Amino acid sequence: MSLNLTKATGTDYFLTKELLVALLVLLVTLVLFILWKKSRATKSDVLLVGLCDSGKTALFSYLSFNKPIQSFMSQVENIAEYKSKKSLLRLVDIPGHERVFPKYWEMYKMNCKGVMFVIDSETVQTNICDVAELLYRILTDDTIQSNKVKIMIVCNKQDKLMAKGAEVIKTLLENELDTLKLTKMSQLESIDGKKNKSLLGRKKKHFDFSHCPMPVEFAEIISACQDVVLEPVVNWLEKMQ
């Protein structure tokens, strides 16, 4: 009798221990999930990046104040709140000058939810190397990739006579990014002698934006002159949560 009791108590003890472990695992998962949700929810910045003169400040001022603000050679960031239907965002216009860009990029990328990559559609073909180099840096950034930050390639200045459309710009960029990808891969290989994984897209395939781990969209806009057209960008911001 007393032996049976001991056995029963032992099994109970074992079951209770298992239950406790399961509860503990559940609790830790729950805490981690809440922390993860919270960290995603607190990311609220949408960064405007691009070469100088692409129209970042013009776009920033129309989105924030519905009118142009005086644009000097921006050396510091412009910040304003943006209320979308789903969330309160913060727009940050990052200076494009290569001397100051890295400092602001490092400062704001951690809290970033979306990137608007602004392009001057008129001069894009002549500046394709610089445009692609900057875009490559953003698309291959560890933080941007692991947080699956949404990217919008904003083809600005569509009112200009010689402006290229989004489809043409997409092809130009895919070709240039593919060349860059191969160059960077061979540079990495020559440094450590190993066959490296591609940092952008798929290793043996021509680069295509659909190979990126984050969603990349294109839009055509006009952010200065009489007929400002911002609808695609506004719709993209509205979807952000």
Ligand SMILES: Nc1nc2c(ncn2[C@@H]2O[C@H](COP(=O)(O)OP(=O)(O)O)[C@@H](O)[C@H]2O)c(=O)[nH]1
């Ligand atoms: N025609 C035209 N000019 C634009 C457009 N967007 C910006 N600009 C002009 O391009 C110049 C550079 O714009 P800015 O916003 O200062 O560029 P940022 O250096 O990227 O901030 C300014 O003279 C703007 O008025 C556009 O959509 N169409």
Ligand SMILES: [Mg+2]
């Ligand atoms: Mg500016």
